[in-house]
Amino acid sequence: MTKLLDAPERPLRTGDPNGTAPRAGLARRIRNLLTSPKYGPVTVTAVLFVVIFIAGGLRYRGFFSGQVFLNLLVDNSYLIVLAVGMTFVILTGGIDLSVGAVVALSGMIAASLLQTGWSPAAVIPLILVLTSILGLLVGLMIHVFKVQPFIATLAAMFLARGLCYVISQSSISITDPTFVQLAVARIPLGGNLSITPSVIIAVVVVAIAVWVLHATRFGRTVYAIGGGEQSGLLMGLPVARTKVLVYVISGFCSGMAGVLFTFYTLSGYPLTAIGTELDAIAAVVIGGTLLTGGYGFVLGSVLGVLVLGVIQTIITFEGTLSSWWTKIFIGALLLVFIILQKVLTSRRR
Amino acid sequence: MTQASVAAPVIEMQGISITFPGVKALDGVDFRMFPGEVHSLMGENGAGKSTLIKALTGVYGIDAGTITLAGEQVSFSGPAQAQASGISTVYQEVNLLPNLSVAENIMLGREPRRFGSIDWRAMRRRAAALLAGLNLDLDPNSLLGDHSLAVQQLVAIARAIDVQAKVLILDEPTSSLDADEVAELFRVIRSLKEQGVAILFVSHFLDQVYEICDRLTVLRNGSLVGEYLVEELLRIDLVQKMIGKELTTLDDLEQRARSAVVDESDAAIFVNAEGLGRRGAINPADLPIAAGEVVGLAGLLGSGRTELARLLGGIDRADQGELAIRGKVTKLRTPRQAISNRIAYSSENRRDEGVVGDLTVRDNIVLALQADRGWFRPIPAKRRDELTQSYIQALNIRPGNPDALVRNLSGGNQQKVLLARWLAIAPRLLILDEPTRGIDIGAKAEIQKLVFNLAENGMSVLFISAELEEVLRLSHRIVVLRDRHVVADLENDGLTVDSLLALIAEGSSDDEVPDAAGGVPIAVPAVPSADRPHDPAASDADPNPTDPTGDPR
Amino acid sequence: MSALLARLVASRLFWPIVMLLVLFTINLIAFPGFFAVTLRDGHLFGSLIDILRNGAPTLIIAVGMTLVIATRGIDLSVGAVAAISGAVACSIILGSPEPASPATVAVAVTVALIISLVLGMWNGFLVAVLGIQPIIATLILMTAGRGVAMLITEGQIITVNSPPFKALGSGFWFGIPIAVIIAAVVFGIAALVTRRTALGMFIESVGINPEASRQAGVRARGLLFVVYTFSALCAAIAGLILTANTAAADANNTGLFIELDAILAVVIGGTSLAGGRYSLVGTLVGALVIQTLVTTVYTVGIPPIATMVFKAAVVTIVCLLQSPTTNEALGDFRRRLAMRAGTGVAAS
Amino acid sequence: GGDGGTGAAEGPKALDELVVGFAQVGAESGWRTANTKDIQASFEEAGIELKFSDAQQKQENQIKAIRSYIQQGVDYIAFSPVVETGWDAVLNEAKAAGIPVVLTDRAVDSEDTSLYVSFLGSDFIEEGKKAGLWVLDQYKDSTEKVNIVQLEGTTGAAPAIDRAEGFADVIRQNPNLEVVESQTGDFTRAGGKQVMEAMLKSNPDIDLVYAHNDDMGLGAIEAIEAAGLVPGEDIKIVTVDAVKDGMQALADGKINFIVECSPLLGNQLVEIITTLNDGGTVEPRIITEETTFDQEQAIEALPDRQY
Numbered sequence A: 001m002t003k004l005l006d007a008p009e010r011p012l013r014t015g016d017p018n019g020t021a022p023r024a025g026l027a028r029r030i031r032n033l034l035t036s037p038k039y040g041p042v043t044v045t046a047v048l049f050v051v052i053f054i055a056g057g058l059r060y061r062g063f064f065s066g067q068v069f070l071n072l073l074v075d076n077s078y079l080i081v082l083a084v085g086m087t088f089v090i091l092t093g094g095i096d097l098s099v100g101a102v103v104a105l106s107g108m109i110a111a112s113l114l115q116t117g118w119s120p121a122a123v124i125p126l127i128l129v130l131t132s133i134l135g136l137l138v139g140l141m142i143h144v145f146k147v148q149p150f151i152a153t154l155a156a157m158f159l160a161r162g163l164c165y166v167i168s169q170s171s172i173s174i175t176d177p178t179f180v181q182l183a184v185a186r187i188p189l190g191g192n193l194s195i196t197p198s199v200i201i202a203v204v205v206v207a208i209a210v211w212v213l214h215a216t217r218f219g220r221t222v223y224a225i226g227g228g229e230q231s232g233l234l235m236g237l238p239v240a241r242t243k244v245l246v247y248v249i250s251g252f253c254s255g256m257a258g259v260l261f262t263f264y265t266l267s268g269y270p271l272t273a274i275g276t277e278l279d280a281i282a283a284v285v286i287g288g289t290l291l292t293g294g295y296g297f298v299l300g301s302v303l304g305v306l307v308l309g310v311i312q313t314i315i316t317f318e319g320t321l322s323s324w325w326t327k328i329f330i331g332a333l334l335l336v337f338i339i340l341q342k343v344l345t346s347r348r349r
Numbered sequence B: 001m002t003q004a005s006v007a008a009p010v011i012e013m014q015g016i017s018i019t020f021p022g023v024k025a026l027d028g029v030d031f032r033m034f035p036g037e038v039h040s041l042m043g044e045n046g047a048g049k050s051t052l053i054k055a056l057t058g059v060y061g062i063d064a065g066t067i068t069l070a071g072e073q074v075s076f077s078g079p080a081q082a083q084a085s086g087i088s089t090v091y092q093e094v095n096l097l098p099n100l101s102v103a104e105n106i107m108l109g110r111e112p113r114r115f116g117s118i119d120w121r122a123m124r125r126r127a128a129a130l131l132a133g134l135n136l137d138l139d140p141n142s143l144l145g146d147h148s149l150a151v152q153q154l155v156a157i158a159r160a161i162d163v164q165a166k167v168l169i170l171d172e173p174t175s176s177l178d179a180d181e182v183a184e185l186f187r188v189i190r191s192l193k194e195q196g197v198a199i200l201f202v203s204h205f206l207d208q209v210y211e212i213c214d215r216l217t218v219l220r221n222g223s224l225v226g227e228y229l230v231e232e233l234l235r236i237d238l239v240q241k242m243i244g245k246e247l248t249t250l251d252d253l254e255q256r257a258r259s260a261v262v263d264e265s266d267a268a269i270f271v272n273a274e275g276l277g278r279r280g281a282i283n284p285a286d287l288p289i290a291a292g293e294v295v296g297l298a299g300l301l302g303s304g305r306t307e308l309a310r311l312l313g314g315i316d317r318a319d320q321g322e323l324a325i326r327g328k329v330t331k332l333r334t335p336r337q338a339i340s341n342r343i344a345y346s347s348e349n350r351r352d353e354g355v356v357g358d359l360t361v362r363d364n365i366v367l368a369l370q371a372d373r374g375w376f377r378p379i380p381a382k383r384r385d386e387l388t389q390s391y392i393q394a395l396n397i398r399p400g401n402p403d404a405l406v407r408n409l410s411g412g413n414q415q416k417v418l419l420a421r422w423l424a425i426a427p428r429l430l431i432l433d434e435p436t437r438g439i440d441i442g443a444k445a446e447i448q449k450l451v452f453n454l455a456e457n458g459m460s461v462l463f464i465s466a467e468l469e470e471v472l473r474l475s476h477r478i479v480v481l482r483d484r485h486v487v488a489d490l491e492n493d494g495l496t497v498d499s500l501l502a503l504i505a506e507g508s509s510d511d512e513v514p515d516a517a518g519g520v521p522i523a524v525p526a527v528p529s530a531d532r533p534h535d536p537a538a539s540d541a542d543p544n545p546t547d548p549t550g551d552p553r
Numbered sequence C: 001m002s003a004l005l006a007r008l009v010a011s012r013l014f015w016p017i018v019m020l021l022v023l024f025t026i027n028l029i030a031f032p033g034f035f036a037v038t039l040r041d042g043h044l045f046g047s048l049i050d051i052l053r054n055g056a057p058t059l060i061i062a063v064g065m066t067l068v069i070a071t072r073g074i075d076l077s078v079g080a081v082a083a084i085s086g087a088v089a090c091s092i093i094l095g096s097p098e099p100a101s102p103a104t105v106a107v108a109v110t111v112a113l114i115i116s117l118v119l120g121m122w123n124g125f126l127v128a129v130l131g132i133q134p135i136i137a138t139l140i141l142m143t144a145g146r147g148v149a150m151l152i153t154e155g156q157i158i159t160v161n162s163p164p165f166k167a168l169g170s171g172f173w174f175g176i177p178i179a180v181i182i183a184a185v186v187f188g189i190a191a192l193v194t195r196r197t198a199l200g201m202f203i204e205s206v207g208i209n210p211e212a213s214r215q216a217g218v219r220a221r222g223l224l225f226v227v228y229t230f231s232a233l234c235a236a237i238a239g240l241i242l243t244a245n246t247a248a249a250d251a252n253n254t255g256l257f258i259e260l261d262a263i264l265a266v267v268i269g270g271t272s273l274a275g276g277r278y279s280l281v282g283t284l285v286g287a288l289v290i291q292t293l294v295t296t297v298y299t300v301g302i303p304p305i306a307t308m309v310f311k312a313a314v315v316t317i318v319c320l321l322q323s324p325t326t327n328e329a330l331g332d333f334r335r336r337l338a339m340r341a342g343t344g345v346a347a348s
Numbered sequence D: 001g002g003d004g005g006t007g008a009a010e011g012p013k014a015l016d017e018l019v020v021g022f023a024q025v026g027a028e029s030g031w032r033t034a035n036t037k038d039i040q041a042s043f044e045e046a047g048i049e050l051k052f053s054d055a056q057q058k059q060e061n062q063i064k065a066i067r068s069y070i071q072q073g074v075d076y077i078a079f080s081p082v083v084e085t086g087w088d089a090v091l092n093e094a095k096a097a098g099i100p101v102v103l104t105d106r107a108v109d110s111e112d113t114s115l116y117v118s119f120l121g122s123d124f125i126e127e128g129k130k131a132g133l134w135v136l137d138q139y140k141d142s143t144e145k146v147n148i149v150q151l152e153g154t155t156g157a158a159p160a161i162d163r164a165e166g167f168a169d170v171i172r173q174n175p176n177l178e179v180v181e182s183q184t185g186d187f188t189r190a191g192g193k194q195v196m197e198a199m200l201k202s203n204p205d206i207d208l209v210y211a212h213n214d215d216m217g218l219g220a221i222e223a224i225e226a227a228g229l230v231p232g233e234d235i236k237i238v239t240v241d242a243v244k245d246g247m248q249a250l251a252d253g254k255i256n257f258i259v260e261c262s263p264l265l266g267n268q269l270v271e272i273i274t275t276l277n278d279g280g281t282v283e284p285r286i287i288t289e290e291t292t293f294d295q296e297q298a299i300e301a302l303p304d305r306q307y
């Protein structure tokens, strides 16, 4: 044994299992990218998105334009914000089913308060605070009482939806000039292209989320919890705080999405955004985030939203699908996406 | 007492008790540690070592007792607090994050920051430096999950020693490590010790304890036996204190192993791998295993032992070469197929690939047997209980409650449950990948004896262990791997740890060719089996032994 | 006596059962005849019978869902599968020359069930073979499936006039509603097959640690196939009952949101969504809680706006009471109870 | 809407060059499907290209579809809004692009009526009133209290609110008529059945059921029969819609009276669009031609009922 101590230094070969040569071929590098659990799915989604967009352009008149692409952002800015919040939650291995109902609730709060003459400057922060508090309660329920996220957020969903009806059973219009202005304003980008203020807000939210997840300790702890909560705990990471905070963020994002949604529809309606949580989850998953947590990117989720948007755009451009074929078509395109993603990334091991 | 006791203890735990439902894991245990000493916590599996550590770092709340750190009474609400107070810990099961990079696993929670953002470059640099300190050449950007368990263990150690801690706790850090890595670790431990860090080192390897530790505390069944200076305690006495009775089996075993080299013949070859390999994992290898033969796999960390074993166990599919079972070429596509060919593979990663934590001991033991029978032919309850009971006794699984959830067993006892599962299917070839990992000395002896007895009854065993002594003690033949190639296939005849080590590490220094008889390194092919003496008894052995346990008692 | 009580309190089913009793009490206050079960025309009548009958579809789906969840999965497509099976059965009955003959109904039911097997295998294929995450894999059928159901009915409600078919939903057999009998049979078969064979152990094992189970020789893939297929079969049976209940196939509304109720029933019954150990009896209690809740809302005349909040409250209360944190707080109380009885609480 | 609006500026186009975008609510009921089919068939017959999209009951989807129609440069947009509120932004975009908009079936609450040229659809309050009038007439001689239960449509939906309001307005005239319980059955048969079951338990003495659509009424029939009573006799039933199944039940005497709410808007819509295309003007509010049915009328109308 002692003799070993002065054994010659021996570099261990534990690095890349494929023994990558210094200049690996392009094919191999592509394969490595695709099969990485971290980058594979999101890469595939990006490629497929481009392919679909080009295919749509070839098939439909007027499809291949900058505004059609920008409309994806304009029409889905609230969904992008929702997906951002959902990404945080899913990265920790949780799920948030309440987001759709919280969007509706935010709209109801906004519409009813504005109707009674509140100022938007008070209403919007109030909504964000309230939805964050709801997120906090959900987070505490999940962390302190070990209620499963699916159930805790389902309860929150029922609660939020119920509160919507309590506020009003019918839809309420928003006529507040600030809201109307934000809803109809167009920011020209030159060349007949324009976006809405909502898009800017969504982009800012995305940018902040990217920074938080990538470059802060909190963000890395989010990934750590997804990789193994117990391990994170034993490594001395602030698991409890992070886990609760993630739901606060999701609550906040739902509130923000709710505000954007009211810009979009200029009304509050208790039945609105039913099933939107599934859209957000689907976007996150299509964007390459694993539902079990630990792997994924916010930008992937944005891409996921764009994919859902482009599927819908194609359906309206097609314009001949009956209601049921629309459903079947959406399901089929989703399937094609998921399967391609799976097949292309599954060469591992 | 020595000079160390002159200084005040950095940690003092008094009267610690912890109760889990149905188990009193710790019962009024006292424990203390001094700055600048390496202290070992000794005890059988389930004695309460890990529990004591977790009590100290706040993972478990204590029912009774006090903890003082540097003279002040503390009560940590969790590992984060303990860490902040200067206690750095590597827990027994590797607790890292497979989805993050190696660098992050080392630096998580104390990442270097610039302008409020994590400074990724500085982080990678720091991680690389730390790994280099352990003589580990590893890309800090690679995903942790892509590395073998041993590497993960080293990364966990790197993480722990990076903190400027007053106390460093290592709960079985060496269970998957090779001699080389252990040596590296010890070098680091010594230097930390010189800086006045108190180090708690838990290990079932007595050699290592005697090499590095100054003082040790022995636990038995959750109670304190005593605190001793290592140099004043003979090994034999230590073992006696741990298990509460004398241990003789090991020497006895060694005698028998040396004398009873199994004779083989072509007819008795149970499995024969020819050019079996898998791209990116293991290069084509030849590996014949005769009935009743114990073959040891030796090699460095990452040399491909596990990968080869997984091919034989049907866990991974081979994409090159062929495998003959009893002379018939068979493609193993699933573990299930291997099992129906009576080949059992017991994984080195018992937590992720071995035990089913939330099932009971009973269900875990019968799982493979039942899977082989199919779901619609359930094993009768009575037989199930008998089987479970017999293995609980044979392997001394504690607590001996068949209804206990395996998750709540100590690490070593989980390993025994896993072993019982595989013995229950009456395998003809048992592949044991690090079966003695985290197993106490008494149980280790039991397992070794078991392997030996099984082999005598005609079962083949492929044995992988980082502990070369163990491989040498048990194996009839030893196959050496290096860089995922089989580089030697030797009769265990006059081999020593040193000669084997030289063989394994060869390539870095050519002049240290081993001198042991029969130890000449052979390029690739195995020793032609026809050269071996023929033993009629081996081929006459009952092909389906009904009592696979071979009744070790 | 108090030892028994202590054991009861320690059981996972304690709080769900308490919740059920509370709901019963509320009903009894609102409607004194609540517990009365009378025999009319040789049929059992009464609120309790109604709860059982109306709860049958949810229970049946929840049974399948329990097994899916035990393997760490989830099946969102049950509502769509229920709609498809109802649509298939009704369109076959409608298209046949003799809609009232039992043979026609038998054919219709068989075809509907066979189609559901195919749908279940489809889910199983996506999950087990392609390795798609269950929530997404079944989301696909959830979306497309309802489209298929509407395709079959062309978006219209298909009304059939077939007494044998209608009997599935509102008929009686020896005085007991046929729907309840079907639910009991499904429940019994599931319990028997999983607990009397090793299937239950395999399902739990795969749910807890798939890789370890694979290495132990458990055929995880086949198992997932079986479980998702069974879930679809349950959904189809429930769909037939739901459809027969009003003798009309409504592709839009049959089984809408029933997946949420089923999942809630499973969770209230103490089965973890993280997979692993499951309890079918728990699911039974859970399904009864849900249905009683719905009936209570109707009977007590709780304004519909509050229904959602009410549901949220019940779910939250049960989950909080079941939580380990609450358990610990109650631990002292329980220990004292046990002490007084002179016997220690058996380790569980 | 406003001044009635005129067609596209360039003057009349040939019909086969016209493109009309239609954004439907969804396919949430048989009524809606009949509506969709009728519109599609009418446009096909008129030789006008129809771009159809299904919003699956989501306002956001409908907004997206309309925006996409603007992008595609259709000549006219027609849609049945999922909900009354929140259309100003997107309708302004349509206006800016010079595309006239026609509302069908449901209104929007926009104050700026220049955003659309016409609203074609039923008057739900009127439907409620028609039902109420029949009830009033039935019980005009009654001196006893008449216990009425109401099966409401989906909470908050315009037809549910208006049909309840119109009904309540009328029956107020006779103090003997009292709505003793009112609960939502979500416009579905299953919902109607379950609610009716519960109501029968807690109100043993129900005289009349007013259901906001046929489907809930048909569900209620099931519940009443299961309780051993005779629908149409022991308990009278009034519903709205007049779908085929409802008419059949009316003919069979299980329902006593149905107020029609016709989904057949296709021809009227085509007419509006051709008028606009020819440069003509249309009324800002066009009410669907609708009637009511009692048993005899139902038997008569049933054979050529299309939906």
Ligand SMILES: Nc1ncnc2c1ncn2[C@@H]1O[C@H](COP(=O)(O)OP(=O)(O)OP(=O)(O)O)[C@@H](O)[C@H]1O
Residues within 6 Å of the ligand: B020, B021, B023, B024, B025, B043, B044, B045, B046, B047, B048, B049, B050, B051, B052, B092, B398, B399, B407, B408, B409, B410, B411, B412, B413, B438, B440
């Ligand atoms: N979470 C738990 N729940 C119930 N019992 C537990 C739990 N953790 C540990 N135990 C029990 O406590 C006892 C002590 O376990 P511990 O892990 O401390 O043993 P150990 O000395 O570290 O053994 P090993 O050498 O096998 O690691 C064992 O009997 C074990 O079964």
Ligand SMILES: Nc1ncnc2c1ncn2[C@@H]1O[C@H](COP(=O)(O)OP(=O)(O)OP(=O)(O)O)[C@@H](O)[C@H]1O
Residues within 6 Å of the ligand: A013, A014, A015, A017, B145, B146, B147, B148, B149, B150, B151, B176, B281, B299, B300, B301, B302, B303, B304, B305, B306, B307, B308, B348, B466
């Ligand atoms: N999950 C994995 N993905 C990719 N490569 C891996 C993976 N696990 C191990 N490897 C690599 O495969 C090689 C062989 O590893 P293997 O586990 O067979 O080594 P071993 O000889 O059993 O050593 P030990 O078990 O002590 O680490 C190593 O280079 C290792 O890093």
Ligand SMILES: [Mg+2]
Residues within 6 Å of the ligand: B049, B050, B051, B092, B171, B410, B411, B412
């Ligand atoms: Mg331990």
Ligand SMILES: [Mg+2]
Residues within 6 Å of the ligand: B148, B305, B306, B307, B348, B433
């Ligand atoms: Mg290994």
